[in-house]
Amino acid sequence: MNKEYAHMLETLLALDGIREHKEFTSEDGELLQYLEFEDKAALDRFRDHPEHIRVKKSAVVDEFGWWDVRIATVDERYGVKAPRADVGR
Numbered sequence: 104m105n106k107e108y109a110h111m112l113e114t115l116l117a118l119d120g121i122r123e124h125k126e127f128t129s130e131d132g133e134l135l136q137y138l139e140f141e142d143k144a145a146l147d148r149f150r151d152h153p154e155h156i157r158v159k160k161s162a163v164v165d166e167f168g169w170w171d172v173r174i175a176t177v178d179e180r181y182g183v184k185a186p187r188a189d190v191g192r
Contacts, residue, residue, distance in 0.1 A: 120145025
């Protein structure tokens, strides 16, 4: 990960209102970044932060080639987290 991008991400993840952040890398190197925000205001703070805008306009974008942002509202969420078999060993 580019140092400039890593610094931006660290700065933005410290903002108020971010519930969850995860990154997944596929076998071919494609990166999926998942962010969950408390509300639209938190998303707006993240999106409109000067550091975020600066990095998006810089050459760091070339490192990614493209991105696809999807913003959704969760109407319902439920599930069960199964205990891991290796816990307590």
